[in-house]
Amino acid sequence: MTFTDIKEAHDQFIGKGGLFLFELEILNDEYLLVDLTLTDKGILFEADFIKPVSFDGDIIPQGNNVFLCPFDYSYELETLDHYLQEINNNILEGYLIPNNLYK
Numbered sequence: 611m612t613f614t615d616i617k618e619a620h621d622q623f624i625g626k627g628g629l630f631l632f633e634l635e636i637l638n639d640e641y642l643l644v645d646l647t648l649t650d651k652g653i654l655f656e657a658d659f660i661k662p663v664s665f666d667g668d669i670i671p672q673g674n675n676v677f678l679c680p681f682d683y684s685y686e687l688e689t690l691d692h693y694l695q696e697i698n699n700n701i702l703e704g705y706l707i708p709n710n711l712y713k
Contacts, residue, residue, distance in 0.1 A: 612683065613650055619690040620648050632698060636711040644701065646694075652680035655697050661709040665700045 624630065632644035632655075647654040656676045663677075670678040679697050682688060706712040 613681065616681070616688075616690050616693075617648065623690070632701070634698075634701065634706065635713050636706065637713055642701070642706070642711075644697070646697070649678075652678045653693050653697060654678055655701075657701070659705060661705070661711070663705045664708060665704040668696070669700055669704075 620630070630646045630648070632642075632646070634642045634644065636642050642657055644655050644657040647656075654672065654676055656674075659675045665677060668680065668682075670680060672678055679693055679700070681693070702712065
């Protein structure tokens with residue numbers, strides 16, 4: 611896939627009324643809101659990570675609780691859904707579970 615393919619999938623999602631964010635339920639009936647931003651380098655994600663994070667080596671810290679999940683065009687199966695799942699897995703395994711926030 612190319613950036614153009616990923617951007618088209620993003621634009622179709624937004625065009626159907628989708629919001630480019632995650633809302634993950636955590637303890638005490640609270641939610642972690644994760645804002646997502648599509649860039650030509652990858653998907654930026656930002657949340658109020660008040661406890662330590664331990665994301666995999668592919669995730670690049672950008673400062674101020676902002677992280678980049680970079681695009682890797684060497685694999686044909688890389689889609690927008692793939693990157694969103696990768697971000698979700700990193701938040702689950704590298705933030706929610708280690709900090710006992712997973713509900």
